[in-house]
Amino acid sequence: MRSAETPAQVRTPAPKAPSETMSERAYQHLRADVIAGALAPGQKLRLQALQQRYELGISPIREALMQLSGEGLVSNDGQRGFSVSPLSREDMLDLMHARTSVETLLLQDAIEHGDDDWGASITAAYYKLTRARLPQDPNDLVAVELWEAAHRGFHAALLAAARSKWLMRIDEQLIDHSERYRRIRLAYTSSAQQLEDDVMSEHAQLMEAALARNAGLACELLRSHLMRTAQVLGERFAG
Structure with a gap:
């Protein structure tokens, strides 16, 4: 019953x-x-x-x-x-400065508190990024989406050990806006191969500095890496 x-x-x-x-x-x-x-x-x-x-x-x-x-x-x-929402040089510079300020804080904290699993996840994310490779044709949407996902994954792995949830939330929004500008860089690069070589080299150096727990160098490399998009696209926007 x-x-x-x-x-x-x-x-x-x-x-x-x-x-x-x-x-x-x-x-x-x-x-x-x-x-x-x-x-x-x-x-x-x-x-x-x-x-x-x-x-x-x-x-x-x-x-x-x-x-x-x-x-x-x-x-x-x-x-x-x-x-x-429109894109502009002024907005891009403001955005990139804000993102570098937030992410260098997060990276410094992640390096201080990251454990061996954090280091292993960075290495794995970098491997996935090298396998995705940078799209040679911006109209190849499948390749672009795969690379963007791998690129986001690498940067997320770098910051994963940071403890501030609020800074993470703010950074997620900044990353979305940054991607709009990064895709323009893919579409208007003068040399796709040179861009790929530069980008992969930047990520490799950033990974090595983070794994070596060299917070000062890692933050400087991250700042330079993020501002590179602003430097390349600066001439494209009249303001």
Whole structure:
């Protein structure tokens, strides 16, 4: 005979509302396309066009746009609607200075507190980065996405032992914005092979300094590495 069960015993979590699921899907699609440049800087984001593009309703798309507006990836122009946030030399320099300030703090803390597993994860992430290699053609979207994932993984491994959750959250947002500029560098490089050689050399030196627990050198290499994008793209933006 089945024993009687109280309401507390049979209580199950409420299923996630479909509207929330659709909003999350809209957010992920829009965020990825903005960061990748599939939706160009300054482009007007018309709700009906996005509805057709993603096959989602107007409400979840509007909610996603509001969320991305709060993150600075989308501009909310009030009555004129939404648009992709523009890129500029001034914004790029401000962004890169902010990111170097945050990440050097995180790297110094990670080097101080990282254990052997932290070091092993850096080595593994660097290996994955060398296997992904830098895309020779920016239109090869599969190669670009694989390299970007490996590149993010390497930088995440470097900082993984840092203890500040708040700085990590801030850095994640800075990385998203930085990727928009880095993809432009891939598209407009004068020598893909030279860029690949330079980038891989920079990452190798950064890894070696971190594993050697040389925080001063590692932070200087990281600062130089992050600012290289700003130096290369500086001439492209008039301001």
